[in-house]
Amino acid sequence: MKTRVTEIFRIKYPIVQGGFSCYANAKLAASVSNAGGLGQITAATLRTPEKLQEEIRKVVALTDKPFSVNFAFIRDNEKYTELLEVAIEEKVPVITITGTNPQPVFEQLKGENIRTLVLVSGVRQAQKAEALGADAVMAVGQRVRVGLDRNNMKTMALIPLVRDSISIPVIASGRIGDERGLLAALACGVEGIEVHALSLYRSAFKRARYISRHSLHLGMI
Numbered sequence: 001m002k003t004r005v006t007e008i009f010r011i012k013y014p015i016v017q018g019g020f021s022c023y024a025n026a027k028l029a030a031s032v033s034n035a036g037g038l039g040q041i042t043a044a045t046l047r048t049p050e051k052l053q054e055e056i057r058k059v060v061a062l063t064d065k066p067f068s069v070n071f072a073f074i075r076d077n078e079k080y081t082e083l084l085e086v087a088i089e090e091k092v093p094v095i096t097i098t099g100t101n102p103q104p105v106f107e108q109l110k111g112e113n114i115r116t117l118v119l120v121s122g123v124r125q126a127q128k129a130e131a132l133g134a135d136a137v138m139a140v141g142q143r144v145r146v147g148l149d150r151n152n153m154k155t156m157a158l159i160p161l162v163r164d165s166i167s168i169p170v171i172a173s174g175r176i177g178d179e180r181g182l183l184a185a186l187a188c189g190v191e192g193i194e195v196h197a198l199s200l201y202r203s204a205f206k207r208a209r210y211i212s213r214h215s216l217h218l219g220m221i
């Protein structure tokens with residue numbers, strides 16, 4: 001399947017692994033990337049530059065495919081500039097920015113050859129991300145336990161609005177669920193999906209049972 005998302009991020013399928021803070025480690029990210037999606041590790045939970053560097057190097061050892069480092073809620077993390085510096089030094093292929101103002105991240109990334117993906121929950125944020133130079137946005141509607149869906153809109157209602165407001169590609173996020181959700185999202189004009197739906201990971205991730213147990217615990221399934 002080819003979309004601008006697969007081309008820009010150099011992946012086989014237009015599927016991005018959700019940030020999934022405590023669980024998005026090198027093994028998960030590399031498994032998703034090896035399966036043809038865009039795997040992610042989360043800088044916020046790694047907390048120190050040394051740990052982030054170690055985790056990035058683990059991903060690189062496990063896959064030669066593109067992956068992303070997720071920066072979430074950076075205002076709550078005083079060390080984010082140091083963490084971002086590590087991601088730049090390690091030449092990570094992609095950085096995703098979620099739940100926060102992306103502007104300081106773009107200032108620090110100026111001149112670097114790193115693709116960027118910004119999570120947005122409305123048209124204004126999408127336009128701002130585009131103006132800042134994002135390669136694509138992820139439009140998030142209602143989703144579980146993560147307070148990013150400020151507009152409280154269903155994803156399928158939100159994505160056509162975002163799609164019509166910008167010219168960079170849009171990725172749909174939030175309760176996409178499975179391949180039927182992917183098809184519905186594509187029909188709404190987006191060019192990829194972000195999920196941490198277990199059904200999609202089961203084939204790609206050997207530790208799915210571990211994730212399932214924890215997901216049950218979190219009330220996600």
Ligand SMILES: Cc1cc2nc3c(=O)[nH]c(=O)nc-3n(C[C@H](O)[C@H](O)[C@H](O)COP(=O)(O)O)c2cc1C
Pocket residue numbers: 017018019020021022042044070072098119143144145146173174175176177194195196197218220
């Ligand atoms: C426990 C947990 C932690 C999460 N941490 C992050 C995070 O650090 N960064 C992020 O962008 N999204 C995070 N998310 C959101 C998910 O990655 C996912 O993108 C979102 O819930 C959409 O998934 P869905 O397909 O289940 O609706 C988290 C979700 C859960 C349940």
